[in-house]
Amino acid sequence: MIKAKERTASSLRAAAKLMAATFAIIGSIELPVAAGEVHAQPTARFLDSIGVVSTFEDRGQPYDRTLEMLRYGGFRWLRGGIEGLSEDGPLTIDSFLRLHRELGVKISWGLGSGISDLDRLLSTGRTLAEAGALLAFEGNNEPNNWPITYKGRKGGGSGSWLPVAELHADLYRAVKEDPLLAGYPVWSVSEPGAQTDNTGLQFLEIPEGAGTLMPAGTRFADHANVHNYLYHPNVPEPADNKSWNASDPSSTSPVDGLYGNFGRTWANRYMGYSEEVLADLPRVTTETGVAIKGSVDEALQGVNLVNLYLSQFARGYSYTSVYILRDRTDEQGPQAYGFFRPDFSPRLAAHYLHNLTRILADTARRHPPDRLDYVVNPHLETVHDLLLQHSDGSFQLVVWGEALSGENIIEVRLRETAKHAELYDVTKGTAPFAVFQDLSEIELVVSDHPLVLKLTF
Known part of the structure; x- marks a missing residue:
């Protein structure tokens, strides 16, 4: 498991370019006051x-x-x-x-x-x-x-x-x-x-x-x-x-x-x-x-x-x-x-x-679902996101790209630090390909398919 605060933006950007990684974690910085509070949909x-x-x-x-x-x-x-x-x-x-x-x-x-x-x-x-x-x-x-x-x-x-x-x-x-x-x-x-x-x-x-x-x-x-x-x-x-x-x-x-x-x-x-x-x-x-x-x-x-x-x-x-x-x-x-x-x-x-x-996977529903303060930067035409909440209370932020070719790097910033996070790629399988503790900010490389970020607070 990788602690978010142990990684730096520069090292991760270099690693992403070198290894064509799908994700990277960057150093924690304070989220601006104008956070994006989003009402989740039940998964x-x-x-x-x-x-x-x-x-x-x-x-x-x-x-x-x-x-x-x-x-x-x-x-x-x-x-x-x-x-x-x-x-x-x-x-x-x-x-x-x-x-x-x-x-x-x-x-x-x-x-x-x-x-x-x-x-x-x-x-x-x-x-x-x-x-x-x-x-x-x-x-x-x-x-x-x-x-x-x-x-x-x-x-x-x-x-x-x-x-x-x-x-x-x-x-x-x-x-x-x-x-x-x-x-x-x-x-x-x-x-x-x-x-x-x-x-x-x-x-x-x-x-x-x-x-x-x-x-x-x-x-x-x-x-x-x-x-x-x-x-x-x-x-x-x-x-x-x-x-x-x-x-x-x-x-x-x-x-x-x-x-x-x-x-x-x-x-x-x-x-x-x-x-x-x-x-x-x-x-x-x-x-x-x-x-x-x-x-x-x-x-x-x-x-x-x-x-x-x-x-x-x-x-x-x-x-x-x-x-x-x-x-x-x-x-x-x-x-x-x-x-x-x-x-x-x-x-x-x-x-x-x-x-x-x-x-x-979920069959039950949380009533009502909660809100999550997060922002995605930059706002790109071919990158979209959907916030879901599992019945166990965890959030599932789905980020998908619709670029016919190439990749886009975006940052997801959380107002509150997630105690546990898992990152999935739907084209790779059903198991997380990365697991984190104490996550407040993550950098994703998005191309033409969905990534799922599961967050537990």
């Missing part, structure tokens, strides 16, 4: 946000293998729904109930692509709720790509979206009027920015004066739902801050994100929420991801995806589901989005996420 809340899209038995993925992959990655929830579900299998409601019983994962329950069977969604949702397995309800998946028929009228695609809006309004009302289901959140349809006509799906609840086809006061959802893939036609190549920018709720985001679906719709520019409202709008992502192709290799996919979960949570997304757990084998063409290959072997993304979820 378990962040871990609960980590979800994934998966295929199941109906598409040739055995249950036992699905269980193994979910356990290894540390995923806390799954995007599911009635699409592909049947009474006789191979995919039944019991597949989801077993995953919850054996692993504790929860299920977001949606209509899926092109489906409008509201009664079946609600009845199966009640089964999940009774077992404690239900996370939320979700509207139709990308109606621009998979139109629906509701009450005898076609909607979505290039036609009117009014049937889509009516279906989702009915879904919301049915959930909230059901004594068993009323407490569960409803997530919006995905891709409302593709509306051909101004139905109002760019709002959670249509405000007065919106001029939409559905009347003011119509409630669709409790959370906005987006599919903000990192590599978008606007930004198809690797770049700095790939996941951070995709998570941006404002109009500066270059991808198909919150603004393009709930601020000003990307297809026909219908007005939704202002940027000020979007900053605090409850939101989730039920699909995002990174394919290995072109300039994106397995290593870049790996850091993109582990950074993505952190960026999404830090920028206000309550839940994030990445496409996909394992490459699909039931469709034509190359499939390389998965945390796992078709033969079920883990890619680097799976290893990195496994390391992160094991380093942070």
